[in-house]
Amino acid sequence: MTATTLHDPAHREALWALESAFERGDLVTLFGDCTVEYDGRAASSLGPGARLLVLKPDGAALVHTDEGRTPVNWQPPGSEHRAAVRDGRLRVRSVRTSPAETLDVRFSDVEQLAAYGVTGGRGVDVVGSEADLKRRVLAEPETVEPGFEPLATERESEAGPIDVFGRDAEGRPLVVELKRRRVGPDAAGQLARYVAAIEREMPDGTDVRGVLVAPSITDRAADLLAEDGLDHVAAAPPDGSAAGKGDDGPSPTAPDDDDDGADRHS
Secondary structure, three states: OOEEEEEOOOHHHHHHHHHHHHHHOOEEEEEEEEEEEEEOOOEEEEEEEEEEEEEOOOOOEEEEOOOOOOOOEEEOOOOEEEEEEEOOEEEEEEEEOOOOEEEEEEEEEEEEEEEEOOOOOOOOOOOOOHHHHHHHHHHOHHHOOOOOEEEEEEEOOOOOOEEEEEEOOOOOEEEEEEOOOOEOHHHHHHHHHHHHHHHHHOOOOOOOEEEEEEOOEOHHHHHHHHHOOOEEEEOOOOOOHHHHOOOOOOOOOOOOOOOOOOOOOO
16 A cells, blocks of 8 residues: 655645645545635535545545534545645645535645555445344344234335334334434434324324334433333344444444434535
8 A cells, every 4th residue: 555644745745745646546635724615506614724634536525623523524426636726825626517516625734645545345344234123123023022013114104214114913003213223312203203104194093103123222212202102122233232332333334323414514
């Protein structure tokens, strides 16, 4: 693996390093004082501050601060990276043509620039996912409760797709929401919305039940479930025991289960 690192480079020196890295197809990181402008489907602006810019050879660009796991600004794969020195600053642009979007990062000072020739497989084998938990529930319905009969997965409702829908031993509609790790009140509220949506579909007076299947839940989530007459079953995906031991990290290929999504650009 090739690697190039520059500490406190002059703007021209940084520009030459960037142009060479883009030509090689390197992954690049820059850290320093910069401003960030986005123009496209919306517009946003970030004033001066110390930030980390990551430029990937597939065209993705990520701007990180010292908080959170998600970038405060980004461009998706398929964008084109460009660099120039203008008005005494190093300008790095990530340009996307369809739709037309531009991420413009202007460094007044670059403290470190690094370029890496990253190689190797990109595939990630995920174990202990929600898909694994769903397969477990379908293969072993008693995981939810004795007598549970799954009828559909990803069943559409006004509130969104339901992970598993079926009937309990007494024939009552049963909504099952699956989570691969410890969850909080958001998951309880999500289940309540699904149950309410099914109740609106059913004849008046139909008793619709809901079960949240997750390794563990917070006390607040338990209180909300109890208030709504919903249940929790402690179960984890097969081969995913770490999910039930306080691992709050996200899946390598997906956002956190309770992540409602962040704005495209902050």
